[in-house]
Every structure is written in structure tokens, then in C-alpha cells.
Amino acid sequence: MKSAGKNLDNISIVLNEPRFPENIGAAARCCRNMGISSLAVVRPELPDREKMLKMATHEAADLIENMKIYDSLPEALSGFSHVAATTARQGRGRRATHTPREAAEMMARLSAKNRVAVLFGSENKGLSNAHLQYCNSIITIPTSGFRSLNLAQSVMVVCYEMFTAGTTDTAPAPRLANQFETGAMYQHIQEMFRAVGLHNESNPDYWINKARRFLGRCELRSWEVRLIRGLCRHVLNSVNGQSSR
């Protein structure tokens, strides 16, 4: 099953603070079933390889062997141009932007030229609003009342949709800015915000989080990041009367 330009090698599954090694192993098996070859975890609670490997089965053992383990979420996500978060909880600032099928179509398209990731939260807590700040889109798996899927089951639904995504969409995939570029951009924006008084003493991240929520979903290209940073530089120069960087 092929989609125009789809490159499953550019798609990764990232599990943030998973509690149970069995779920990590089961997720690896899902990935192997659905042609996705990259799995990473951030701060697993119990990194018991034996238990992971048992659920992964022999066929997916190499995904566990090669799995990267990170100490922080930003570090884990730094190499990706688009990160889709999965969440069952709805609420302010965390409304789903995509169904799994819509997300799979988008990721299939972007994966032609970009490294993309789907992020899953822990079994008991899911992803917090702070985690969602690093993400460009939000997937919620449709359910009937009981919204909490087993972690590996969520991974399966998403991987299955990505594998079967067969878009006839031939619009060329843009090359997106990566998280290095956008990370530096957000720092620059925050500097500019402070310089012009967009600062909330009691909630220092209030404005930058708004900017992240807006720009995060815009599929930013490199030239757009440069445009925004050019604005930051000019504003800082004008306000400070000096070269800022």
C-alpha cells in the first residue's frame, strides 16, 4: 500500500513516561506490523527489557534493541519537523485538531520530506498542557463514552491509519523547519515579547504559549522562521537601540 511520497521511515512513535514495559513491547510490535521502524521513549518508569521483548515478540525485538531512551521530551522531539500529540482529554487549548485518519493523511504527506513523530502520554496521566506545547497538532481517537484506550491500543490505531493512509493527494509536501529552528525562534519571540511589554508576571509563559499554539499548527517553513526572526531582530534593535544578535 503506497501513498504519493509517503515514507514510513520518516515516521516515529514517541512514548512519554510510559509506566509498563509490556506496553512498550506491545507498541514495538504494532510498529513492526504497520511498517514503522522507529520507536523512542522518554523516562520510562520501569525499563525492563525482558518484559518489553516478551510483548514485542521476536519479530519486533530489534525495535526494542535500537530504541532511543531520552531524559527529556524536548530532547526526544528535537529532530522532528512535525509532532502530533495524542490525547483523550479535551479542554481549553487541547482540543483535537485531527482525527487519526486526518492526521495519518497529513503525516503521510509530510513524511515525504520531513521527519515526523506521534507522541503518546503515560498510561495514567496522558499528556499535560506543558507537553502539548511541543506539538503541532492534536489527535483524539474517536470513542464511545469510555475514552481511555490502553496505550498500545492507541499506538495501534494510529500506526494502522498511517500504514493504510493512501492519499491520492499529489500536492507536493513542503520541507518544514525543524525543532532546532523553531526552538530558537520561540526563544527569540519571547525576547521580543518581553522587550515590548508582552509579559505576564504571574504566568511568564502565557504569551509564548499562545504564540506556540498558533505557530505550532502552521507547518512553518524555514523561510517563514527566518521572516519571524527578522521581525524579532528589528523589533529588538528598535526598542533597545542596539544589535540583539
Add this chain to the structure above:
Amino acid sequence: MKSAGKNLDNISIVLNEPRFPENIGAAARCCRNMGISSLAVVRPELPDREKMLKMATHEAADLIENMKIYDSLPEALSGFSHVAATTARQGRGRRATHTPREAAEMMARLSAKNRVAVLFGSENKGLSNAHLQYCNSIITIPTSGFRSLNLAQSVMVVCYEMFTAGTTDTAPAPRLANQFETGAMYQHIQEMFRAVGLHNESNPDYWINKARRFLGRCELRSWEVRLIRGLCRHVLNSVNGQSSR
């Protein structure tokens, strides 16, 4: 989520000779997540309710409590008008007739007036040709090379497709800013650009056209327009030392 005529109450999941009680429990959880309220098993190898209930979670405990346990497959299937079998193995007389999505559409349609079931084989042996004799259609879940899905994962893929079948479910469309709002925003941006020296004498629209090219494709929401104009106002205030509007 409703489809014309679809009646999830008429759809059952039947597990033939499952080996692991954990998989029965996990299947019950899948059913509850996806609105399917009937689960039956035929000759389970180890009918350990404790282990089933642990994986089912409290939310799906009643599916385990009410689960019918049969001694033979014909008996288990006797009440259904259509039975779809799931199999990963291909071969003579066992070629897939439906993808999960096609099967889900068919089952959704039939379920309006008929009791229908999806049958899954055991973890190690799947369904034999003899078992398939009782079935009306054959579903194979598309995979990449490694075809063997965990039993509960197969149940999830099928239940997910049934739940979403026949719906044009999309993430809610955002309400976008109108041209009145964006027109005023571009004027405000141009003012800001001039104030901080982003100005090209020989091509006065150079910078604003770049901004238009970027923001024009972003499907701007009203709150985002307000955010951008808030920035413009703060920058103009900071540079001019006065209220700009």
C-alpha cells in the same frame, strides 16, 4: 457518532479458543471503547476471570461478567446472520474478501436489521479452514511484512473501524477570521514593519507581501488575529512611546 441505520448493539465479537485471559480482558476494553457491548468466547484455554478483569479495567468489567462461554463454534455463531472471520494467513479458500474498512461498512449496513459477528482465532493458530466454513466473509488486516497482530490489537482495529464506519467524522472545523479582520491586521502589521525599519524603498510591499504569503495560508482564527494585532500595538507603543490605537 451515528451512521444511517448502524446499530452497534447488533454487533458481537467472538473469540475462538483464546489462550490468554489477558487478551480476553483487553478485547473487552476495546469493545467498550468502541461502543460494542457483546463479547463471547469459545473454549478459552484458561478462563481466569481475575486476569481478564485486570485488563478489561473497571469500565469494561460488565462485558466480562456477561460474556457467554460456548463449547463449540457452531453453537456460538448460531444466532448471527452474517459472520466475518479475521485471518492473517492467506491461501486456497481463505483469501480476504474485505479490508477492515470495507467489512466495517458492510457490517454497519447489515447491523441495522441483523445480528452480525466478527470472529477471531487463537493467538497461535488463528482460524482453520474448518472454522472459516461457518463464515460469510474474510477480513485481513493490512500489514507490512510481519502479519501477526496481537489478538486484542486485531480486535481493536476491527472495532475501531466499525465504530467509525459510515461517519464523515472530522475534527470540528475551526471558525476562521474574516477578511475584515485580516485586512485590518495586515495594515497594522505594515505599520509595525515601518516602525522597526522593515521597509524596502524600491519595493514598498516587499515585507508585507512576505507576511501575507505566510499568514495567508495559515487559516487564521480570530484569536490569532487579535494576538498578532496585540503584538503590533505593543511594538508600536514601545517604539513610538505612545498609544498607537
